[in-house]
Amino acid sequence: MSNNSSHNIDRDRLVDLYRTMRRIRAFEETAEAASLSGQIGGAVHLSIGQEAIAAGVCANLRLSDQITTTHRGHGHCIAKGTDPGAMMLELFGKEGGTCGGKGGSMHIADFEVGMLGANGVVAAGIPIAVGAAHGAKLLGEDRVVVCFFGDGAINRGPFMEGLNWAAIFKLPVLFVCEQNGFASTTHSDAVTAGAGANARAESMGIEAFEIDGNDVAAVDGLVGDLVPRIRAGGGPLFLSARTYRLKGHTSVDPALYRDQDHAADQWRHDPLKRAGEELRRLGLSDDELSAIDSAAEGEMRRVSETADAADHPDLAHAYDDIQDIGAPVWEAGS
Amino acid sequence: MSNNSSHNIDRDRLVDLYRTMRRIRAFEETAEAASLSGQIGGAVHLSIGQEAIAAGVCANLRLSDQITTTHRGHGHCIAKGTDPGAMMLELFGKEGGTCGGKGGSMHIADFEVGMLGANGVVAAGIPIAVGAAHGAKLLGEDRVVVCFFGDGAINRGPFMEGLNWAAIFKLPVLFVCEQNGFASTTHSDAVTAGAGANARAESMGIEAFEIDGNDVAAVDGLVGDLVPRIRAGGGPLFLSARTYRLKGHTSVDPALYRDQDHAADQWRHDPLKRAGEELRRLGLSDDELSAIDSAAEGEMRRVSETADAADHPDLAHAYDDIQDIGAPVWEAGS
């Protein structure tokens, strides 16, 4: 099923979605700069260009709903409500990070807002999301779990196993495939047989939808229809969102393997640009828009400065949270 | 695509197919008896009721074509040309077995006839078959590889990964899913979402066929059409063959979890019975049929007696064929 028509959306809601997207964009740009300057040590996978999916999906979730995400998950975290300050501290590997500096960008988690973890292993979050939904069902909780993953993940076995599992146990999961065209340096199409993700979902009896993932209003509208169906006990649904990875695989990847003209042209479809235009059509002034933009940029600049100035994690906690029995004991000076 | 009409088949060919099926049946019954008597130590998974698939598929293969199979693979081996004598020796764990007694029923292999191995791990033979086809393509050999697996295997990740792989590399593989209704004690339907194996194959862009797997002439006819297409470089094809596991999961499983009336009734569709009736219609006399039957039964009786009388493997070869460097050294008396 395909749903590409732009959705009727009221201005305030679109402003909120735009703000979320802008905050994600500003976070990513700040992280990119900090990565290039060496302030961030680990790999950073930017979701620049894909913000509309995170914003549009998560706008339809409750705090008690849960998500899992991937190596490219900053946007999903922010959209679900994770504090960017704690996230940036985590990327800097500092005290106060979401995971106390133990996880970094690929392992951000924030259980308070239902963010069950990013993942460094492609597709590994899929069975975990399915299991979280399984748990919710067993416990009689009416939460929905959203599972974000990329178009490269659909060629790993756990993707298919997870879909089958969600379907036979009729679990409250929304699968969201972010089709950004690439799996690292590989064109996803070149290694993906058949008609793609939706065909695979449908072969499992899971109803699947496709959408322009750079149209935040459309994503919001469609997901707004899907989530209540799932919450009502209808079982899993599947959403493919077409988008484009506007940057390289990581912050340091110049992505020369892409057709450079084509890649440059994709900025025309930048979801922020599109939402901004729509907002202007809906009567938002340039000033109002820039105010949102600079608030977001200011927020993330402060977040980054705070992270830069923050302390490293206390070594005394290095071995906390490994396991209750049998963990190493930290000794000062070791 | 569905193909259930009985195929026009000439009598001689059907006689050959019937003989193959009868030899498989006799082998399985002999193995069952030897298992129950304790002559065979390991688990034995009987293919009684499923012989038509093995016979009908393999009748269309060349010696240089290859197959992989599962824990329930005796029939495929015999149909591909493996010597039942060596197979029975293997089941008895004796010298002269296909694998020198090192493998047993679940690891029979016979590379001389293109039998690349049974497998004790569900679905594990699928990527191996796909890889063998990949190898053939790289080496410029025009062989076809047939991959047999059960309806329980389609819920494992490597199934889906293997299909995707075969499709994108356009490999010469025929996937054959034996839908016998069960995965061990579990009804396959209960744990399989969606429309089943063919839908999954089609979602990968692989053309898929369905057939009455107890109609040996139909299997033969359809596979006779498919194999040349694959050999001509058309890429993988998929075949689902409906059948029924007339016995328990293993030789010692009474299968009480089945509806007993339904199970008993399935003997009406016994592929041997059906082929026998067809042969009689084509003019074969009862005597001619019984001659085939008793030849097969005699052959397998002798095979079993020989296996019973045979020597155990020589301990001096216990550590052969582990690896060229770093293998243990056998010492007499150790």
Next chain:
Amino acid sequence: MSVLSYQEAGCQAVAEEMRRDGRVWALGEDLGRGGVFGQYKGLLEEFGPERIADTPISEATIMGASVGAALAGTRPVVEMRFADFALCAMDEMVNQAAKARFMFGGQARVPLVIRQPSGMWRSSAAQHSQSLEAWYTHIPGLVVAAPYTPADNKGMLKSAIRCDDPVIYIEHKDNWALEGEVPDEDDYLVPLGAARLAREGKDLTLVTWSKMVGVAAQAAELAAAQGIGIEIIDLRTLWPWDQDMVFASLEKTKRLLVVHEAVQVGGFGAEIAATVAEHMAHELIAPIRRLGAPRAPISYAKPLEDLLRITPEKILSTVVSQIGT
């Protein structure tokens, strides 16, 4: 006390914990019919198909979904059917289950019991006979248990279910029918991490676990007939292992033999031997010895399979050689 088989004791443990805590559930292939080895017999009838869940043949997702379900607040008992098939779920076990608590900075716990029927049984060949417990001892975040007696299978399985970290729980396939006295109490817990002194002896400390405890006991009988006293420590938990009990025993016997069914090279015996060599070498009066399987895949044919087994006789001759030196 009742006389129960190892399998029944495990069943009882799961049933009691499921009664006690509604968040506990079990999942795996064929559980509704009692599981391959009957270790879930009768549980479907009491707890229904939601809590005794039949799964597809999807080991990666059996494990991965269990991680998710644990993160979501349930306490899954995960059945891997054969330890060999756990290899199909290794990313989920090692990269996810074991690390989630730590990577997420302690925000979440992963209370899981991962049951892995292990070891050589009878003519099961190279893909149905492995003992891979050593692997898990090498992975931070995992507890590794391998009980031998029926009583321990009750008390340790209950402790494992109550443990808030993932526990690799190894049950030897040859143990299912083993009978023994098992306490009836539903609060009978055997702590993880504590070894059991299975037999006292003055001449040599034999450290072992799982089925080999029984084989070692036979060897000890043979040795006793020759006047040699073997002290047997049933390690029970491999990580964390009970160094105190082993070291204390060695203070007395001054000789160490570690016995396990797994391949000797890279087996957990190496860890014990190395640890003792590091800390007690000067106190020992005989070379440390390990007895494990040759580094060979497990054969199907009976005599070839038997060649890989540790027997009481092999243990005895090793002990004699150690005492002799």
Next chain:
Amino acid sequence: MSVLSYQEAGCQAVAEEMRRDGRVWALGEDLGRGGVFGQYKGLLEEFGPERIADTPISEATIMGASVGAALAGTRPVVEMRFADFALCAMDEMVNQAAKARFMFGGQARVPLVIRQPSGMWRSSAAQHSQSLEAWYTHIPGLVVAAPYTPADNKGMLKSAIRCDDPVIYIEHKDNWALEGEVPDEDDYLVPLGAARLAREGKDLTLVTWSKMVGVAAQAAELAAAQGIGIEIIDLRTLWPWDQDMVFASLEKTKRLLVVHEAVQVGGFGAEIAATVAEHMAHELIAPIRRLGAPRAPISYAKPLEDLLRITPEKILSTVVSQIGT
């Protein structure tokens, strides 16, 4: 001789072997763009996309298909990208690749090289930093190699490609840029199973491999300044390992230290330490010591990550304590 980086040496090895033998090919994710670490740079241009094959993200099938392709007569070089992701292909590696030859009674061979970039690099956290070589030493059927120098990376990778059994080939991610003299000859082979005497010394034998050879060399310099002579054995191949060289060195130094980056518990250092304890305890004049990582998942934050690293200083202080006793 040319000065090449470790990465270039590996590239050269693959290219030479592919020229020599048309059955050799390489497969994995992103190989067409040179691989994640550039270790396939330029190969697509010479050999084309059939022999430098880009695969989907399907580790289980990358490995399983390689087994099939090996059985069918080709010689795959299998790229696992990060050792951590090899966990997604464990059944295929351990139950299939390692056992096929044996289970099938020697009818078939599985010539595979399984490249696993390993180890801590920089801020890569718990799923991109592991060293799991010990696991593979425990699995019959596998050869395990872990070269340190660029020359060895050429000579051993070539030997691995020519080996008819599956070889786990561990390249440390911190080594890619390491430069060294590499023989130009395309018949330059370094045999699997033979260690390398990396430095002579009279006081203590330090056995190590992979990146730790370099760290040990720094420690040896510090020790030399204190008048302590460390003999460094670069084990190079972990299975089979060169007991002869280690034992011969110990005859001289009478002190053993094993160093590895992997978690110490259940690491391969335990096997070496245990073997030496079994066979040479009476000749040693100091307790055997192992130096490995604490049993902790690898942290992201730099100071926490660094805490897990073996440093020259840690080695030195261990050596000093051994000499002192």
